[in-house]
Amino acid sequence: MGLRTKLIVEPGKSVRLGDIDPGFHDAHESEEAAKADFAKTTAELTELQAKLYAEKKHALLVVLQGIDAAGKDGVCWHVIQALNPQGTSVTGFKQPTPEERVHDFLWRVHPHTPGLGQVAIFNRSHYEDVLVARVHDLVPKSVWSRRYDHINAFESLLTDSGVTILKFFLYISKEEQLARFAKRLDDPARQWKISESDYTERALWDRYIEAYDAMLNHCSTPAAPWYVIPSNHKWFRNFAVSQIIAETLRDMKLEMPKPSVDLEAIRHAYHAAAAGKSA
Numbered sequence: 001m002g003l004r005t006k007l008i009v010e011p012g013k014s015v016r017l018g019d020i021d022p023g024f025h026d027a028h029e030s031e032e033a034a035k036a037d038f039a040k041t042t043a044e045l046t047e048l049q050a051k052l053y054a055e056k057k058h059a060l061l062v063v064l065q066g067i068d069a070a071g072k073d074g075v076c077w078h079v080i081q082a083l084n085p086q087g088t089s090v091t092g093f094k095q096p097t098p099e100e101r102v103h104d105f106l107w108r109v110h111p112h113t114p115g116l117g118q119v120a121i122f123n124r125s126h127y128e129d130v131l132v133a134r135v136h137d138l139v140p141k142s143v144w145s146r147r148y149d150h151i152n153a154f155e156s157l158l159t160d161s162g163v164t165i166l167k168f169f170l171y172i173s174k175e176e177q178l179a180r181f182a183k184r185l186d187d188p189a190r191q192w193k194i195s196e197s198d199y200t201e202r203a204l205w206d207r208y209i210e211a212y213d214a215m216l217n218h219c220s221t222p223a224a225p226w227y228v229i230p231s232n233h234k235w236f237r238n239f240a241v242s243q244i245i246a247e248t249l250r251d252m253k254l255e256m257p258k259p260s261v262d263l264e265a266i267r268h269a270y271h272a273a274a275a276g277k278s279a
Contacts, residue, residue, distance in 0.1 A: 031235035066170030
């Protein structure tokens with residue numbers, strides 16, 4: 001059984017994050033043990049994305065969500081770097097701007113979805129509007145509770161248009177989060193990540209977990225399932241995400257397109273140009 005099967009939130013079934021071990025690391029016992037397989041997978045991602053970009057029959061949207069310090073940026077650094085920037089975009093959705101607030105909550109999202117041949121990564125996403133908006137009571141329940149259906153319809157539209165959606169919830173324990181906050185304090189290279197909201201948001205941990213549970217249960221659909229990625233071990237987080245992306249791209253049966261020109265005529269032109277250069 002692969003990680004895609006082990007970590008998926010089965011559509012229609014109930015899931016509770018409290019029943020999932022954030023320290024799970026599957027068959028590999030350490031980062032060193034997984035190193036060769038991870039390198040092989042990221043190399044394959046490079047090849048598969050090149051075919052995706054050239055073929056232009058499919059698109060991929062990767063959604064990254066997780067509580068503070070879960071590793072959304074880390075996935076971008078260690079996994080997404082395997083993809084060619086020419087066909088890849090990364091967008092983060094934070095507090096809406098005044099212009100965005102006067103539109104529907106999905107208005108700011110749609111322009112950043114991928115076209116055929118492209119990969120788009122959302123580092124935080126449209127799900128903020130059923131997470132932060134819910135936890136902080138930014139809108140009433142009558143508003144955020146209806147957004148689950150709006151999101152499912154939006155994602156169905158995308159999948160009907162050739163976009164495959166992979167949604168990863170990066171799950172760490174409360175203890176692991178505090179340990180990562182400590183490393184940020186002690187490491188000058190990480191201190192830029194420190195925010196005054198780190199601890200105020202941490203105080204709302206239980207409310208966030210409740211919101212995440214609802215998000216996973218309402219919005220893991222056959223067209224756009226959620227995967228809960230145990231992320232206490234950063235190396236396993238990266239390995240699991242890379243494996244699921246690679247397996248998904250393999251299933252697309254991607255192929256390099258055939259040339260759109262007459263190769264014999266191009267070869268003739270090349271040899272003529274080469275002969276003229278050497279004359």
